[in-house]
Amino acid sequence: MARPQEFNTQQVLRKAMAVFWEKGYEATSLADLMAATALSKSSLYGSFGDKRDLFLAAFDIYRQDRKRDMIHLLSAEPAREGIVSFYKSLFANLDSATSHNGCMSVNQAVEMAPRDLRVKAMVVEDFQTIHEVLCLAIKRGQADGSVANLSEAEDIASILVLAFPGLQLMARIGAGAEAMTNNLNVLMAHLD
Template sequence: MARPQAFNTTEALHQAMNVFWHKGFEATSMADLLAATGLSKSSLYGAFGGKRELFVAAFDAYREARMREMRGMLDAAPAREAIERFFRKIVFDAGDGDPSRGCMSINQAVEMAPRDPEIRGRVLQDFAMIEEALTQVIERGQAEGSVGDADARHLARLLVLAFPGLQIMVRAGSDRDRLEASLEALFSMLDRDR
């Protein structure tokens, strides 16, 4: 009879996610994962499989949490305000936390997606879900009168293109004034009289 699991799988997954998020897949060693989770090698392998399986589970947990957060943010305010709040959060989060982490999906778009079809599929799915969520909130803003009447899908695609660029600017250490000016230029696309 197998022994019952003596650790919290969700917490261990969260700890592993933080390591992968900070260091990336390639730079993360099994020693890093064992130290972060507090698990023995046999417990880690037994619960998650190998390093790659643990990474995929951690990445999926990250993606699910971020999508919930994004949808909550975009649904919680008038549309224009929600869009601006969503993009400003990228800049604000950099000042409050560790800007070296950035967005894990953007990190993986660069690190693994070019050579790993499974990760590429997840990253592309993330971009598609962001586009869909932004399209819906833009359409809501158009109905409210806070967003101009340009094609909602077109605007959403432009915002999705801006999303990784802003992430990279934050991680590269761009100053707040420059980032704020970039945000204002981005938000001007939403104006009614373009």
């Protein structure tokens, strides 16, 4: 008879996510994961499969959280405020201990996506989702008058999506709040 699971799966995945997010997939060892989750090797493998399977499940938790947060921020009225709030959230915690982690999806676009088709598909989906949700916010902004630029919403969203990883990387390498605010102001001028 199998022994009943004695841990909360979501909590374990969030702890694993934190390690993968901080160190990256390649630099994360089984010992790191065991220390973070307080689970044995057999419990980790028995419950989640191998390291890659655990990573994929943890990465998916990250993606769900970020999608929920993004949709919440971009639903603000007027729409321009939501767009600005979303982009400000990318560097809102410059002084926090995790600010150097950047966006896990951007990180994985570089680390794993070039050689792992599943991770690549997840990252592509993330960027498509960002584009779609921004497009809807821009259209709302054009309708409510908070976005004065009447170019195609898809084109404006494409510019904003292209800037997304750049802002993430600038924050990750330690650009200060003033520089980030200036970059954001230049980017948001595309809404005018």
